[in-house]
Amino acid sequence: MNQHYDVIAIGAGSGGLSVVEKAAAYGKKAAVVEMNDDLGGTCVNRGCVPKKVMWYAAELAHAQVHARDYGFDLTPGKVDWTKLVMKRENLIDGINDWYRDDFLAKAGIDLIYGQARFLDAHTLEVRGERYTADHIVIATGSRPLVFKDIPGAELGITSDGFFELEEQPQKVAVVGGGYIALELAGVLNALGSDTHLLHQGFPVLIGFDAMIQQGLRKQMEADGITFHDNDKIASIEKQNNGQLTVHYQSGETLENLDQLIWAIGRVPNTDDLGLNTIGLQPAKNGLIDVNEYQETSVAGVYAIGDIINKRGVQLTPVAIAAGRRLSDRLFGGMQGRKVDYNLIPTVMFTHPPIGTIGLSEEAAREQYGDEVKVYQTDFNSMYYSFVKHKVKTYMKLIVVGKDEKIVGCHAMGKGVDEMMQGFAVALKMGATKQDFDDTIAIHPVSAEEMVTMK
Ligand SMILES: Cc1cc2nc3c(=O)[nH]c(=O)nc-3n(C[C@H](O)[C@H](O)[C@H](O)COP(=O)(O)OP(=O)(O)OC[C@H]3O[C@@H](n4cnc5c(N)ncnc54)[C@H](O)[C@@H]3O)c2cc1C
Numbered sequence: 001m002n003q004h005y006d007v008i009a010i011g012a013g014s015g016g017l018s019v020v021e022k023a024a025a026y027g028k029k030a031a032v033v034e035m036n037d038d039l040g041g042t043c044v045n046r047g048c049v050p051k052k053v054m055w056y057a058a059e060l061a062h063a064q065v066h067a068r069d070y071g072f073d074l075t076p077g078k079v080d081w082t083k084l085v086m087k088r089e090n091l092i093d094g095i096n097d098w099y100r101d102d103f104l105a106k107a108g109i110d111l112i113y114g115q116a117r118f119l120d121a122h123t124l125e126v127r128g129e130r131y132t133a134d135h136i137v138i139a140t141g142s143r144p145l146v147f148k149d150i151p152g153a154e155l156g157i158t159s160d161g162f163f164e165l166e167e168q169p170q171k172v173a174v175v176g177g178g179y180i181a182l183e184l185a186g187v188l189n190a191l192g193s194d195t196h197l198l199h200q201g202f203p204v205l206i207g208f209d210a211m212i213q214q215g216l217r218k219q220m221e222a223d224g225i226t227f228h229d230n231d232k233i234a235s236i237e238k239q240n241n242g243q244l245t246v247h248y249q250s251g252e253t254l255e256n257l258d259q260l261i262w263a264i265g266r267v268p269n270t271d272d273l274g275l276n277t278i279g280l281q282p283a284k285n286g287l288i289d290v291n292e293y294q295e296t297s298v299a300g301v302y303a304i305g306d307i308i309n310k311r312g313v314q315l316t317p318v319a320i321a322a323g324r325r326l327s328d329r330l331f332g333g334m335q336g337r338k339v340d341y342n343l344i345p346t347v348m349f350t351h352p353p354i355g356t357i358g359l360s361e362e363a364a365r366e367q368y369g370d371e372v373k374v375y376q377t378d379f380n381s382m383y384y385s386f387v388k389h390k391v392k393t394y395m396k397l398i399v400v401g402k403d404e405k406i407v408g409c410h411a412m413g414k415g416v417d418e419m420m421q422g423f424a425v426a427l428k429m430g431a432t433k434q435d436f437d438d439t440i441a442i443h444p445v446s447a448e449e450m451v452t453m454k
């Protein structure tokens with residue numbers, strides 16, 4: 001039997017769920033196809049949500065040590081990993097139930113289980129059934145890149161495997177230097193694992209402002225993470241006791257690892273989608289090119305979220321914004337409604353967190369040359385005044401032109417994770433340095449330095 005919809009999204013992740021939610025709100029017949037048992041995609045099940053729970057736990061590990069310096073009579077305890085994981089998974093189960101029973105069912109959105117394949121631009125096949133739609137949205141996201149060309153690479157796990165760990169590794173190597181590598185390394189280190197970061201000569205925090213790159217590295221090292229900068233992995237071997245040994249190309253080794261985590265990037269989920277059938281050719285990196293309205297080169301077929309070929313936008317709120325705006329435009333009569341991919345704020349949940357909006361100083365100088373001026377500060381926030389474990393706060397504003405329009409805002413330190421959203425609004429509205437100067441500070445908080453920087 002052929003069922004026809006106004007819109008079908010492929011993938012029940014951040015992007016796919018948003019597009020059908022909005023379409024249903026406009027009274028349209030919508031369905032979402034999902035091949036996994038869980039709903040909510042990467043963010044809910046293997047990304048933002050479980051990661052943030054682990055980050056909170058790691059923050060608490062630090063706070064216990066700080067509490068002693070504040071006069072609390074306590075001995076910092078180790079986390080019960082099993083209990084933590086159980087609570088985390090219960091939270092995720094609850095979100096899944098909510099998606100199924102409230103989000104989808106109450107809105108009358110059909111959930112089609114299985115892997116979708118295009119038969120033509122308006123027809124999908126899922127488990128032998130055909131479904132047609134006026135509009136089909138590819139929101140299939142990405143999965144961790146698994147290394148194949150190093151002998152023993154399969155002995156390592158990825159971020160997906162990290163969230164399946166039943167025991168805390170005592171000694172662990174994290175390979176990579178981006179969001180996932182640094183976040184996971186930070187969690188493991190704070191919770192007491194002997195943590196080694198192997199970035200094999202690849203840049204750490206690529207694209208971030210140099211102040212953040214250097215500041216975070218310094219802090220992570222001070223907190224006990226060992227950086228192996230240029231050691232290149234030749235092979236990975238399992239020892240008789242089940243632990244792993246990394247053999248470097250130099251002949252040196254890193255031994256007795258309980259786990260090795262590959263965090264070297266992600267691959268788009270475009271294989272087996274039948275894109276050839278509809279004449280849609282992904283870019284060389286496997287991602288899908290779209291125009292500013294999320295339209296692919298095939299009429300009636302759109303792409304949103306991690307799958308699109310744009311750098312630095314693989315974030316949940318970006319996928320959600322794209323899904324909602326696409327439905328606004330297709331079904332809500334809002335012509336011209338689209339995502340502005342400039343000035344997207346982002347926070348990396350390291351210890352301390354880092355937050356960034358807009359251009360790094362390097363990128364601003366490339367774009368605006370001598371018009372660029374930089375305001376910068378670093379300080380010890382009051383929280384750490386009598387705490388032995390010192391964590392510096394860094395802030396930077398990058399401005400251009402005579403009116404000193406702010407094109408970049410970067411911070412690292414306690415509380416910046418909750419601080420950046422408001423500053424993102426200001427930058428989006430075109431704030432200048434003078435606007436910041438004219439804003440009365442809140443005292444005593446770290447954020448006041450943002451409006452008092454000289
Ligand atoms: C460890 C980690 C931490 C992260 N932390 C953050 C964070 O703190 N903040 C943030 O903003 N972002 C974070 N992200 C990124 C965020 O998770 C993604 O940007 C977001 O999930 C992208 O949404 P999406 O809808 O494009 O794809 P996804 O959420 O990946 O959803 C795609 C869905 O499509 C399904 N699918 C794929 N192919 C098919 C098919 N052929 N048929 C049917 N279904 C299919 C998949 O099973 C999946 O459920 C994190 C990612 C990871 C891995």
Ligand SMILES: NC(=O)c1ccc[n+]([C@@H]2O[C@H](COP(=O)([O-])OP(=O)(O)OC[C@H]3O[C@@H](n4cnc5c(N)ncnc54)[C@H](O)[C@@H]3O)[C@@H](O)[C@H]2O)c1
Nearest residue numbers: 176177178179180181199200202203264265266314347348
């Ligand atoms: N807090 C957040 O918002 C958050 C958290 C996690 C992930 N994400 C999103 O997910 C995306 C994917 O994260 P990711 O960490 O997989 O990718 P990434 O692109 O952020 O980082 C990949 C890193 O691996 C390094 N690398 C590549 N090949 C390597 C190799 N062979 N050996 C060692 N290092 C190597 C790269 O230089 C880079 O630093 C991010 O770009 C981000 O958009 C966001």
